[in-house]
Amino acid sequence: MRSSGLATGLLLLLGGWAHAADTAQLGPRPFYLVDRLAPGPLKDKLSACGIDRPYTPRSFSISHRGAPLMFPEHTREGIMAADRMGAGIIECDVAFTKDRQLVCRHSQCDLHTTTDILTRPDLAAKCTKGFEPADPATGRKASAKCCTSDLTLAEFKSLNGKMDAANPDATSLTAYLDATPRWRTDLYATTGTLMSHKEYIALVKSLGRKFTPELKAPQVPMPFDGTYTQDSYAQQLIDEYKQAGIPAADVYPQSFQLRDILYWLEKEPAFGKQAVFLDDRDERDKAFDSEKPETWKPGMAELAAKGVKILAPPLWMLVRPGPDGEIEPSAYAREAKAAGLGLIAWSLERSGTLADGGGYYYKSIKPLVKGDGDILRLLDALHGKVGVMGVFSDWPATATFYANCVGAP
Template structure:
């Protein structure tokens, strides 16, 4: 079966509403991309100006781009980290596909955004035999005390076989729920449950096999454990970091096709030392805005480590959230001090995560906080993307709907 069919058939079965790719020779199919209608909708909603005019002239054909990085698959519409979400991302032209990596009770690696998110991303709470194994069972909201509904179900609570038996759902939990059913029925209105029933959870090895078959690149993120390490007294953080790399080596994957990520600098430094071929393009995910007020205030003198110190340690690629790379000045989106300092240190930059904020009419929330004053429409997604690409020179952008980044990369002739 040609690669074209291996990508198209599962999506056709899900009735994905993307336009039909014309038949071409098999060797060309892996590079075709089907961006569907959303990018053109975003162009229509942009503010009038030269960028809108330029993008409005961009009609395709579109091809796969490494600039376009799939964030958790295609979670704007598909349950995250599922086979179907990865296939959708591939069809939309993502050249790099992400698997967030966590470990199970029997120390197998699986694709989950967090080690302990099964209560919001799967049906585990509706499965009594598995819910009983959760670190914390469901607790209903109490309007009298103000307690919110909660649960804590971790991949490390289950074996790989038990994990595989779960059914994925869109990531959400209703904090005001008094029943399990109400807690699970919480998908935001701007997403959809249309493709949930046939979605399939993935192990890390499953993901490697799938992405390899599609001829795309890999970006696994080693998620920070939410259990005490060493796990069960013997499984250390370095064991975990090494196991991730070992699975690529066992599959015969070229290290140049793997962008291993972590929010923990020590993981990146470990890969640089123990697996330099993989460490050479490991990605340090920068979440220090949540712990260091210097990043909120853009005071470079307080950043520890500094950009140059990161570069001196061997870090080559830095990946902050969108808002840290930009600011608003004179009614326009411009590069931030963070972006300028990173470029001075010759650090490559990757941004996350586009198309994760829902409608932008109210400023875009967390990912747009530094440019809230100039964000009031969905078309501002492309305005931000243009500054990231042309003014800052990011090497890639994560997106919950990779068609948008693929469209832009094709229009601007990026890699």
């Protein structure tokens, strides 16, 4: 092993006990993906990076819910894994509890699929809807609904995080919970430490990373408990950064609700100018077409006129097949850039194997997707042709590796 490789090896060895803010531990996956790239200039460029050089954290690499390809999402363990893989920005989806405390959870009402609450009778009894098994005779699917707003912060913190999954055909609770996709793992799901938003801020601050909290859409009527309004909720999120002494420049607040972005722009402009408008209009409007600007409501120029600076759509919206079989920017991507909007894409490494074309996240380029190496082809197009600021990933090492190889920030 060359001396640089020895130094890197020592850093990897020490990484389990100490945090080295200027190094990243990539593991074998990025190099596995390079091996599966079709021969050509991109494979040559990425192969030249090598396994024994130092890799550093990059803001281009954004942790999506921690590192949920292998770790329970929004847990301390997942955040630590994302940090070690060099994610420069780490996400906390923000929901609220019964006592109006902010916590990290992808959905206000996902505790039945992301924690062990249904195995805890005392807390399961507090769920909005308890577990109901499937009934093959009637076609009824198994279901439950357990929300952060059903529990106090202390009760929420007593739960154990698990891999997000449930079996809708299950006729028993055990089968309902035992549903992790085969391409993920339960190896690290025996302990999943849930976190409040304040604890997430303290941890990410200690790691020297930046923050991207997403204000989740409430799944209970607002104002909650008669007085807790949507604006109260949006303001509380920002207040917790101010109370922790976090500079606004280190925070990228997100929301799928344009009203939240506009609230921050008006009430907290230092934070609002980095607010990220998450775009899921394809799921809300059947007429939406990423190649037809007339179906985008509001359009790119209108969003920019309202003060929106950063737009974040799913991966597929930003690309399309080119005439030469390459991946090229979509009309959506070109119009967004023309309007002066920064772009962030979500979410890499969320599709499992790409042998079937990659599903939802790759649907606009499915004819070009032949296997796992095409993750890097898409990443290269997003960076080099679309010009995205960063990419959310369920396994940040991949984006960290790519960013180091091509010089992305």
